[in-house]
Amino acid sequence: MQQEEQRIDGHTRVCGLIGNPVEHTMSPIIHNTLAKKEGRNLIYVPFHVENGRVGEAVKGAFALNVLGLNVTVPYKSEVLEHLDGMDGMAEKIGAVNTLVRTDKGYKGYNTDVTGLYRAMCSEGIRLEGEEILILGAGGAARAAAFLCASKGAKKVYILNRTAEKAGGVAEEVNRAFRTECVRAMRMGDYKNLGTGRKYLAIQATSVGLYPDKEKAVIMEREFYEMIHTGFDLIYKPFRTKFMSMVQEAGGQAFHGLKMLLYQGIEAYELWNGIAVPEEDALALYRTLLEYMGI
């Protein structure tokens, strides 16, 4: 989709994304569409930051009066030492994806977590009192695990190929929320959970990501028979193998595009001190679908 030209003048505020790589990001579509819809004089641009230079990037952005930044891989933790303050949830997680300008520097937030929650709520998925399986123990899985614990999940099982990493995440989340609800498991150990109960499953590994659309991290149907709802954090391809397998076994399945949407909306709201109406969020969602050719 071709973006209409945006007005740029002496009052234009700048927001952007820092990461490496940033070339495939859809965030400019989110923020520039919102700004255009609101008639706000703001543009959003990607900044490719070379490894080892994130501190300089943050300092330079502040000097250039940049209003806000998103932060992506590999800087979500590395950027912390260059911030002037952190939101409570971001501090617990030890990772940020959004920097908001203050008088003295940038304050860090984690809208991956709040965005995932808003995406789940918009699909009618609840976490309170649920038994949840999280597949993976990388950055995305950590965000999901922190969210589940913070929203009062009854039990969270983290299943990962490398069991030690799952153990590390479980320990961190349990410590942060003074709970014991999170437990690490090996990928195949779901078989020990017993049948009869159905779970919410959050797919947070990178397996199944385009172009590997025929792959899922667990291929056994018996796993999917335990799932009432499957939420894949991947949004490309639009229908992942994980989602197909959940649906074939009778569950409902969702992809990660709404997480992307709402993490962006939450950042935009923080930068501009406004609330984006739900109908604008859904219109923006349709723009993203159109951009993806869906």
Ligand code: ATR
């Ligand atoms: P992200 O930031 O997207 O979470 P990441 O931190 O690199 O990315 O994490 C990738 C996750 O996918 C990890 O849980 C990884 O498992 P390991 O911890 O064992 O590496 C998982 N993953 C990636 N490729 C996998 C594969 N082929 N089989 C099983 N798990 C895989």
